[in-house]
Amino acid sequence: MIATIVEWKDLWQTVVASVVAGVGITFAFSLGIWGTGQFVELSRGDRQAAATIAGLVALLAFLLVAAAVIVGIVVMTHK
């Protein structure tokens, strides 16, 4: 009975999307923090090229998180 009542496809999609989005956003944000930390550290050590790359990684990671937040708001407004 439950097999016919539950929308298994929706459920499976929800689980997969949750894992991908939840883990992905946390990974991106953590990468942003890592990049920021490396940027500060390397700038102090006068390694400008490496610091710039770390800063770019942080910037891209935070932009990705910002994009995910915007997607989240769009999902809310379109349900």
Place this chain on the structure above:
Amino acid sequence: MSADVILVIVVATALAFDFTNGFHDTANVVATSISTGAARPSVAIGFASALNFLGAFISISVAATVAKDVVDAEVITPTIVFAGLIGAIAWNLITWYFGLPSSSSHALIGGVVGSAVAAVGLDAILAEGLVGKVLVPAVVAPLVAFLVAGLAIGISYRVVGRQRPGIVTRGYRYGQIVSSGLLALAHGTNDAQKTMGVITLALIAGGKLGAEADPPTWVIVASATAIALGTYSGGWRIIKTTGTRIIKMDAAQGFSAQGAGAAVILASTHFGFPLSTTHVINGGVMGSGAAKRLSAVRWGVAGNIVVAWVLTLPAAAAIGALTYGFTRIFGTGALGPVLVTLMALSLVTAAFARRARQGAPVEAVGG
């Protein structure tokens, strides 16, 4: 005249439920931010309150789905709605009193199911909706959030493990402000709409609106205001449980729990598989603790929370059914609902007065 009095009481009771919903579920949004020191309690609650208010205006597309999916809408009367709301409010206040985070939506569904069954029998229940849209999601939500938060915190620790603690803690605290904002917006959108739906249903049942009518503007504004005021008043007992009693969390765990929670809620919204915010956040908090160390989770507290989740539907249903039965002792007029309202107000005042003497804001533990 009597029908109008009942309708006024139903609207007021629905707004009271909305207030308890905000009050009760504040913890979902702010607990982890407060406990890790990401935001001061007053700031976190003010922020969540404002976004709850804003969220209520984002969409009204699911406003009338609460009772319609689980009970036969044809049998709903304003008195059934009233009794269901009393069941939901009572269970929300009981769980708040004991500091247990339970689902306000499940309390509302349980209350309406109980009062509908008391009024017309088991035929009132739409089993398909109850199983598919309430019971299965209730099991799935905390498990998915547990899994996602556990994976997320594991990855976070690996990525930032060698960084200076100061920059890591500050970074995740900023992240928590963003993720709690998303959660507050989602909560306002989902839960204020449930009250809008209940009021609209009562107005339709009372002949004040057409069968396919959308919630009137005053209903949207009143629901948004009630949930925002409830959130602003802050349910400290539950904030303490979610924020500090399940696990003692650091900023990375707080962000993982909230980020996982927001992702799960938004993914479920997108795919039309509604999950409880309360179940998701608390599952996420447990997952972020267990991934670090299984013994980091206070399983006794977690067990009490799960018991409250299991009891929510039947307990709210029982209170809803008893309330409906009590009102019918006085006939079909307004006397029953008026008496129940007076009794409920007395009990609520007494409970708040008692807890106000005992309650205290949660201190930040996140360094």
